[in-house]
Amino acid sequence: MDDVKFGEILLPGDVETETRREKTVRAKFWPKIARVARKVPFARDAVAAYYCATDPATPTRVRGILFAALAYFIMPADVVPDVFALIGFSDDMAVLTAAFAMVRGHIRDRHYESADKVLTQSEAETPDAG
Numbered sequence: 001m002d003d004v005k006f007g008e009i010l011l012p013g014d015v016e017t018e019t020r021r022e023k024t025v026r027a028k029f030w031p032k033i034a035r036v037a038r039k040v041p042f043a044r045d046a047v048a049a050y051y052c053a054t055d056p057a058t059p060t061r062v063r064g065i066l067f068a069a070l071a072y073f074i075m076p077a078d079v080v081p082d083v084f085a086l087i088g089f090s091d092d093m094a095v096l097t098a099a100f101a102m103v104r105g106h107i108r109d110r111h112y113e114s115a116d117k118v119l120t121q122s123e124a125e126t127p128d129a130g
Contacts, residue, residue: 021067025053028074037119040089042096046073047115049096052107062103069099 029050037043052058053066072095100107 018064018067021064021071022053025050025067025070025074029070032074036089040092042089042093044112044115044119045100046070046096047118048107048111049099051111051114052103055108055111058106062106065099065102069095 033043033047033050040046049066050070053063053070058066073092
């Protein structure tokens, strides 16, 4: 939990904090989304946010906001534990929704297209996909 602290979520940070968030998200996002993609209604938005945050054309401020929101999503400790069906991801969805409101217009169609592609591939590779 040292990677991201609760008080840091969506707040501007120094370069060290921003770099730490980005490294954390890059390392832990895909394993988390692979585990929960079928359980969360906002998986497509989370993946599109990841692609936007890692897009070099995205402004630094927008990248920082998205990395902060995605870092909250992948945190092992949560305000509402993710093990609770439906409500477990409500806090994650709230943080992502707030981030999206702040960066409206920067998440492009290409980010959603990439999200659709990877999520479709993930479903096709799952043994019980049907």
